[in-house]
Amino acid sequence: MITLLYCLLFLFLLPLGSAGQSFPFWGAKAPLPLETPVDSLKKGQFTWEAEIAPAGPILVVVSLDEQKAFTYRNGILIGVATVSTGKKGHPTPTGVFTTLQKDVNHHSSIYDNASMPYTQRLTNYGIALHAGGLPGYPSSHGCVHLPSEYARRLFQAAPLGMTVVIANSRTAPQAVDHPAFLSPVSVKGKVVDAKRLDPGESYRWNPELSATGPLSVxxxxxxxxxxxxxNGIEIGRSRVDFEQPGDSIGTHILVAQNPDTAQLPSVLKDGGAIRKWVSLSFKDLKYEQPVLDPVKDNRFTIPREFLSDLLPQVTTGTSVVITDAAILPQNSGVSMALLTSHPQASGKGTN
Structure with a gap:
């Protein structure tokens, strides 16, 4: 009996381990809606809506100028967080990195054993993504501090080897330093050449660029x-004609659930069947099945040739996002530096 009591006491006195960790906490406890304007996010705030792209490779773009981190899955924005990067004398390096190590309960080996929850290490000389202080300006020793809840979600979603691009106006084009809804870089960190449609071009379809994998529309x-x-690669683009382009439609997510009957909703195809689609609206966050048209009074048309190419590609897990928001970035002629601004070194812990 005494042994049992000692065991129970030991369990209660331990910090929360694999079943849950006990850490310092920074930032907001819950996300704001993804459609929240990025420039309105206050220190410690973040957005996160992983359902918008249920599958696909994940990458993070950190804008040093904006002091924000943008997380993409399958090339589509699923979350934005305010961050704090390196202060004067301890700059955060720019370039393309992959996560080398993940440690849910890391402590610094060079800064007084400081707690660094949800660490995803980027270099061998101490730079990492992790939960940390967020005063609203660069304050770290070179790491990228994230809101704790955002760091936790990213840690759980991202695999080891995830690509992280850290950029500023001196090292990257505007589309990378100020990312938009679609990822400005590939999963390997290269700048995406998202060529706009020419004036006489109705659509573009290049499935050979990524033949298999999760599809997001x-x-x-x-x-x-x-x-x-x-797979985070654009394989098609088309013009869309809205009957009432000035009327708001909000933002909606549709996810196909049945490979045998899944078809795009009728807002995309006249008379198309709507079966086994799960609908998620940012405004009410309620699931419905089967789903009715999320855009009942504002139809739009897509070139039939483009739809004939797209429809056979739709399978279980295909996501369709319909939004008021602009998704295309502004192009810039500045080339991106794909090499890190700091050489690799070893022997120091993360900060």
Missing amino acids: VISRADQRIVVMR
Whole structure:
């Protein structure tokens, strides 16, 4: 009996381990809606909506100028967080990195054993993504501090080897330093050459760029475009004609659930069957099945040839995002430096 009591006491006195960790906590406890304007996020705030792209490779773009981190899955934005990067004398290096190590309960080996929850190490000389202080300006010793809850979600979602691009206006084009809804870089960290449709070009379809993998479709009222992503690579783009382009439609997510009957919703195809789609609206966060048209009074048309190419590609897990928001970045002629601004070194712990 005494042994049992000692065991129970020992369990209660331990910090939460594999079943849950006990850490210092920074930032907001819950995300704001993904459609929250990025420039309105206050220190410690973040957005996160992983359902918008249920599958696909994950990458993070950190803008030193904006002091924000942008997380993409399958090339589509699923979350934005305010961050704090390196202060004067301890700059955060720019370049393309992959995560080398993940440690849910890391402590610094060079800064007084400081707690660094949800560490994803980027270099051998101490730079990492991790939960940390967020005063609203660069304050770290070179690491990228994230809100704790954002760091936890990213840690759980991202695999080891995830690509992280850290950029500023001196090392990257505007589309990378100020990312948009679609990822400005590939999963390997190279700048995406998202060529716009020519004036006489109705659509573009290049499935050979990524032959297999999860499919995500984004339709933007602001841009009047539909963009198709696979494995984070754009494989198709088309013009979209809205009957009432000035009327708001909000933001909606549709996810196909049945490979045998899944078809795009009728807002994408006249008379198309709507079966086994799960609908998630940012405004009410309620699931419905089967789903009715999320856009009942604002139809749009897509070139039939483009749909004939797209529809056979739709399978279970295909996501369709319909949004008011602009998704296309502004192009810049500045080339991106793909090499880190700091040489690798060893022998120091992360900060």
